[in-house]
Amino acid sequence: MSALSFIIAGMLAAAMPFLLAALGELVAERSGVLNLGIEGMMALGAVVAFIVVRQSGGHAMGFVAAGLASAALATVFAWLALAVRANQVAAGLAIGILGQGLSALFGKRYESLTVPGLPKLSIPGLSELPLLGGLFSQDAVVWLGLLATLAIWATLRFSKLGLVIRAVGENPHAARALGYNVIAIRYGAVAFGGLMAGFAGAYAATVYTPLWAEGMIAGRGWIALALVVFATWMTGRVVFGAVLFGAVSLSQLAAQAGGVALNSQLLASLPYIVTILVLGAISANKRLLKINGVASLGEPFGR
Amino acid sequence: MTKPLNRRRFLQTSAATGLAAGIAPSIAHAQDPLGIALVVPSPVGEVGWSHALAMGLEPIKAEYGDSVNITILENIPEGPDADRIMNKVVADGAKFLLAGSFGYQNGAMQIARRNPDVTVLHASGFMVAPNFSPFAAKYFQGTYLMGMAAAALSKTGKLGSVSAFAIPELITSINAFTLGAQSVNPDIEVSVVWVNSWFDPAQEQDAAKALLAQDCDVIFSNAQDTPSVVSVCEEAGAYVFNLNSSMKKNAPTKYLGCVETDWSPFFMESVKGHLDGTFEGRNAFLGVEDNVVKVVDWNPDIPAETKAKIDEVEAAIADGSFHPFTGRIVKQDETVGVEDGETLPDEAIVSMDWHVAGVTTPLPN
Numbered sequence: 163m164s165a166l167s168f169i170i171a172g173m174l175a176a177a178m179p180f181l182l183a184a185l186g187e188l189v190a191e192r193s194g195v196l197n198l199g200i201e202g203m204m205a206l207g208a209v210v211a212f213i214v215v216r217q218s219g220g221h222a223m224g225f226v227a228a229g230l231a232s233a234a235l236a237t238v239f240a241w242l243a244l245a246v247r248a249n250q251v252a253a254g255l256a257i258g259i260l261g262q263g264l265s266a267l268f269g270k271r272y273e274s275l276t277v278p279g280l281p282k283l284s285i286p287g288l289s290e291l292p293l294l295g296g297l298f299s300q301d302a303v304v305w306l307g308l309l310a311t312l313a314i315w316a317t318l319r320f321s322k323l324g325l326v327i328r329a330v331g332e333n334p335h336a337a338r339a340l341g342y343n344v345i346a347i348r349y350g351a352v353a354f355g356g357l358m359a360g361f362a363g364a365y366a367a368t369v370y371t372p373l374w375a376e377g378m379i380a381g382r383g384w385i386a387l388a389l390v391v392f393a394t395w396m397t398g399r400v401v402f403g404a405v406l407f408g409a410v411s412l413s414q415l416a417a418q419a420g421g422v423a424l425n426s427q428l429l430a431s432l433p434y435i436v437t438i439l440v441l442g443a444i445s446a447n448k449r450l451l452k453i454n455g456v457a458s459l460g461e462p463f464g465r
Numbered sequence: 466m467t468k469p470l471n472r473r474r475f476l477q478t479s480a481a482t483g484l485a486a487g488i489a490p491s492i493a494h495a496q497d498p499l500g501i502a503l504v505v506p507s508p509v510g511e512v513g514w515s516h517a518l519a520m521g522l523e524p525i526k527a528e529y530g531d532s533v534n535i536t537i538l539e540n541i542p543e544g545p546d547a548d549r550i551m552n553k554v555v556a557d558g559a560k561f562l563l564a565g566s567f568g569y570q571n572g573a574m575q576i577a578r579r580n581p582d583v584t585v586l587h588a589s590g591f592m593v594a595p596n597f598s599p600f601a602a603k604y605f606q607g608t609y610l611m612g613m614a615a616a617a618l619s620k621t622g623k624l625g626s627v628s629a630f631a632i633p634e635l636i637t638s639i640n641a642f643t644l645g646a647q648s649v650n651p652d653i654e655v656s657v658v659w660v661n662s663w664f665d666p667a668q669e670q671d672a673a674k675a676l677l678a679q680d681c682d683v684i685f686s687n688a689q690d691t692p693s694v695v696s697v698c699e700e701a702g703a704y705v706f707n708l709n710s711s712m713k714k715n716a717p718t719k720y721l722g723c724v725e726t727d728w729s730p731f732f733m734e735s736v737k738g739h740l741d742g743t744f745e746g747r748n749a750f751l752g753v754e755d756n757v758v759k760v761v762d763w764n765p766d767i768p769a770e771t772k773a774k775i776d777e778v779e780a781a782i783a784d785g786s787f788h789p790f791t792g793r794i795v796k797q798d799e800t801v802g803v804e805d806g807e808t809l810p811d812e813a814i815v816s817m818d819w820h821v822a823g824v825t826t827p828l829p830n
Contacts, residue, residue, distance in 0.1 A: 273510030
C-alpha cells in the first residue's frame with residue numbers, strides 16, 4: 163500500500179470524530195448558543211460508549227447510550243445558559259471540565275482496556291479501484307456519519323426547522339415576535355450538539371481507537387470547535403475542514419514513516435497550520451462572513 | 466559497624482522484645498507507619514509506565530504490611546500543580562517520595578533539600594542529593610534483544626517504531642533495537658514515527674498504520690501507555706513489542722515480547738536504606754544486571770536458534786561481558802559514533818542525540 167492510498171483510505175475515518183462533534187456544535191451555534199464544553203461531552207460519550215460495548219451491549223447500544231449521556235450533559239449546560247442565563251463561555255468551560263472529570267470517574271475501572279472495533283463495509287466494485295479503492299471501504303459509522311452530514315446540511319438549508327433555528331440565532335427577538343419559543347428551540351439545538359459530540363466520542367473510543375484511556379480525546383473537541391468558526395458556520399466547509407485536517411494528520415505520519423527529511427515537530431503541527439491557512443483563506447471574504455456569522459451568538463436571551 | 470539508634474530503630478527493637486511480654490499492640494500503635502507516596506503523570510491502569518511504577522511498590526506492601534502506608538497520586542500533570550501536590554503529601558507525613566516523571570524534578574529536589582529526613586526517588590532525571598536518587602532503566606539492553614528477534618521474523622527487512630518524543634531515552638532504545646536487528650540481518654532498516662505526544666492513542670494508532678503501509682512488519686511501540694499500537698498490529702498481522710508492562714492479551718498471536726521494568730528490587734533496596742538510615746543518593750541507571758529490566762512473554766514463533774542466541778546475549782549483558790553500544794558503531798550521517806572496541810559510557814548513553822546507521826528517518830532537531 164502506498165503512502166497516498168493510505169491517506170486516501172484513512173482520511174474519512176480520521177475526520178469522523180471532528181466532523182460529528184463540529185456538526186453538532188454548528189447546529190447549537192446556529193441557534194445562537196456557544197457551547198465550549200465539546201471536549202468534555204466527547205469524553206463522556208467516549209467512556210459511556212466504551213463501557214456499554216465492553217459489557218457487550220454492542221456498538222449500536224453504545225452509540226445510543228453515549229449520545230444520550232452527552233445530550234444530558236449538554237442539557238445541563240443549556241439550563242445554565244438559557245434558564246439561569248449564566249455566561250455561556252464560563253458555563254461551557256465548566257461543563258467541559260465536568261464531562262472530563264465524569265469520564266475519568268466512570269472510566270477508572272476500564273483504563274487501558276480494549277474492545278473489538280467495527281468491520282469495514284465496502285462498496286463492491288468501487289472499493290477495488292487502484293489508489294482510490296480504500297475510500298470506498300469504511301466502517302458503518304463513517305457511512306452513517308456522511309448521511310447525517312447530508313441530512314444536517316439539507317435541514318439547515320432547506321427545511322422550515324432549519325430556517326427557524328437560523329432565525330433564532332440571527333435575531334431571537336424577531337423570532338419570538340413571530341411566535342417561536344426561542345428558549346425551547348435553543349434547548350433542542352444544544353441537546354442535539356451534545357448528542358453529536360457523544361457520537362463523536364463513541365466513535366473515537368469504540369471504533370477508531372477501540373480502547374479507553376483517560377484523556378484520549380486529546381483536544382479533538384477544541385479542534386472541532388475551531389473548525390466551526392473557521393468554516394464560517396457553513397456545513398460544507400466544516401466537512402471540508404474536518405477531512406482536510408484528517409488527511410494532513412495522516413500524511414505527516416506517512417511522511418515520517420517514509421523517511422522524509424523534515425522536522426517531525428513541524429510535521430506534527432502541519433494539520434493545524436494547513437487547516438487554519440486554508441479555512442482562513444476561504445473565510446477572508448468579509449461579506450460572506452457577515453452573511454453566515456450568527457448575530458446573537460453567545461448572547462443571553464431575556465424574557 | 467554499629468548503627469545509630471534512632472527513634473524508629475528503638476521502637477522496632479522494643480516492639481520485638483515487647484512482643485513476648487504481650488505489650489506489643491500498644492507500642493506498635495505508637496510507631497507511625499512509613500508514609501510512601503508515589504506521584505505519577507498518567508492513570509495507573511492495567512499497563513504502561515505508571516502501572517509499572519505502582520507495581521514496583523507491591524512487594525514492599527507484601528513485605529512491610531501495616532508498617533508502611535502507601536499513597537498513589539495518579540494523573541498529576543507536570544508543573545506547579547505537581548509541586549503543590551508533592552509538598553502536600555510530604556506535609557501530611559510521607560517520608561518516602563517517588564516522583565514518577567522527569568518534569569517533577571525541580572519540585573521534588575526542593576522538597577528533598579527542605580526535608581533532609583525525606584527520601585526522594587525521581588524518575589529519569591539527572592540531579593542527585595544525599596537523600597535524592599534519580600533512576601532510569603536501561604531499556605536499550607532489552608530492545609537490543611528485541612531487535613535480534615525482530616530481524617529473524619521480518620520478511621520485508623523493514624522494522625518500524627512508533628515513538629513519543631525524540632529524547633535520549635527513546636533514541637537509545639531505537640538505536641539498540643536497530644543494532645540488535647543488524648546483528649542478525651545487517652541490511653535491516655528501521656523507520657521511526659515521532660508522535661510528539663506522550664499520550665494520544667488515536668494518533669499512535671495512525672502512526673502504526675502509516676508504518677505498516679510502508680511494509681514494516683515488526684513494530685516497536687516505544688513509550689506508549691495504552692495498547693493502541695499493540696492492538697492495531699495484531700489486527701494487521703504484524704509482530705509488535707512494547708516497554709514497561711506486558712500487553713500480550715492485546716495481541717495474543719503477534720506479541721513479540723515485552724521489555725519489562727520491575728522497579729521493585731530498587732524500590733525495596735531504597736526503602737530498606739531509608740529505614741536503616743543507610744540511604745545514599747546516587748544516579749541509579751538500572752538494567753538486566755539489577756533485575757530491573759527483563760524481557761518476558763517471548764513469542765513462540767521466534768526460531769529456536771535465534772532464541773538461543775538471544776539468551777546467550779542476555780546472559781552476556783547481565784554479567785557485563787557484552788554491551789549493546791560497543792563499537793564500531795556508525796551514525797546515521799556516516800560518521801563514527803563509537804570507535805572499534807570502545808564502549809559508550811553511561812553519560813554518553815543518557816544524552817544520546819544521534820541515530821545509528823540503518824535508521825531511515827532523520828532525527829528531529
